[in-house]
Amino acid sequence: MAIVDDVLQTLQQDGEVVDSSRFRGDLRIVIRPESLKRVARRMQTEWGFDVLIDVTCVDYLHYEGARDRFGLVYSFLSSEAMERLWLRVFLNEPELEVDSLVPLYESANWMEREVYDLFGIRFRGHPDLRRILLPEAFTDHPLRKDYPLQGRGERHHLPVVTRGES
Amino acid sequence: MAVDLPDNVVVTRLDTLASWCRKNSLWPMPFATACCGIELMATGASRHDLARFGAEVFRFTPRQCDLMIVAGRVVMKMLPVLQRIWQQMHEPKWCISMGACCSSGGVFDTYAVVQGIDRFVPVDMYIPGCPPRPEQLIQAIIDLQDLITARETTMGTEAEIGRPEPPKRALLELPIISGQPSSSMRSAASGSGGHGDR
Numbered sequence: 001m002a003i004v005d006d007v008l009q010t011l012q013q014d015g016e017v018v019d020s021s022r023f024r025g026d027l028r029i030v031i032r033p034e035s036l037k038r039v040a041r042r043m044q045t046e047w048g049f050d051v052l053i054d055v056t057c058v059d060y061l062h063y064e065g066a067r068d069r070f071g072l073v074y075s076f077l078s079s080e081a082m083e084r085l086w087l088r089v090f091l092n093e094p095e096l097e098v099d100s101l102v103p104l105y106e107s108a109n110w111m112e113r114e115v116y117d118l119f120g121i122r123f124r125g126h127p128d129l130r131r132i133l134l135p136e137a138f139t140d141h142p143l144r145k146d147y148p149l150q151g152r153g154e155r156h157h158l159p160v161v162t163r164g165e166s
Numbered sequence: 167m168a169v170d171l172p173d174n175v176v177v178t179r180l181d182t183l184a185s186w187c188r189k190n191s192l193w194p195m196p197f198a199t200a201c202c203g204i205e206l207m208a209t210g211a212s213r214h215d216l217a218r219f220g221a222e223v224f225r226f227t228p229r230q231c232d233l234m235i236v237a238g239r240v241v242m243k244m245l246p247v248l249q250r251i252w253q254q255m256h257e258p259k260w261c262i263s264m265g266a267c268c269s270s271g272g273v274f275d276t277y278a279v280v281q282g283i284d285r286f287v288p289v290d291m292y293i294p295g296c297p298p299r300p301e302q303l304i305q306a307i308i309d310l311q312d313l314i315t316a317r318e319t320t321m322g323t324e325a326e327i328g329r330p331e332p333p334k335r336a337l338l339e340l341p342i343i344s345g346q347p348s349s350s351m352r353s354a355a356s357g358s359g360g361h362g363d364r
Contacts, residue, residue, distance in 0.1 A: 134242070
């Protein structure tokens, strides 16, 4: 039996699984936000998922059939068994906060900063939760679907250097 | 009053002499952020050979440059860098905005892309195109040389004097400006054509 099946079975017995699905052989498990860190620790210690490949987010605003606003995606890899597994967590306003995985996986650091930068989701216990891509002075989170493509005028309000002062 | 001059003496205005020196030794600062930078490199390479116009000395420190060629899109976070590099360059200095993205934002009409660097730094010459061909960049440098000849002064007082900018050579030769194709255009069209002979 593949490790991912064991993970699913065990987590189901422990009542952690909200939903699960497969797409082209890849297993996706939806869990509750409060159990994310606990499950991630078990992934690391019990089943040997030693690499956190990606942390990203999807905004489901106006998405057909969606019940939740934001969906976090955690992509794990076991480099020994070469098996992959996706954990999903759904968040809704105003509680856009979830435990940081930086204590478990160092690679989560910059990826969580990116999610914070572009979606405004805060990670509890992150050592350095600053913007990573956008300028420090930026106030919005532009990958949210309710943010206009052309921005709210941030790109126009920058200091000007004239011929005289340069 | 006529003055007899020896054969090896030439009389000119100091502004003309200074501008002549400046325009034939432009040292570009390649601020290349995107695909326009590839065309910029091609312009400097052997086929198009920017050295023919005295502008081949690309320097990667702004302290040694007097022509900033901004090639590519500039985002909000890059703009302070651009402005700082511009301020580090010594006078006299000029700026070419190369390509559609740099001049107007181009197709990148998004929240983070600056919609034309001329909103935030002074620009002397704009090049259309996406990306422009090396010939267009060379034309812009020729036009900038004309501008330097016509406008610049030794002491940098051209803004106070307010000399008008000269009409651009390339535009004067275009049939859409003058209404009639010029003689040089006709001869190029009737001849075998420069591009096909390579």
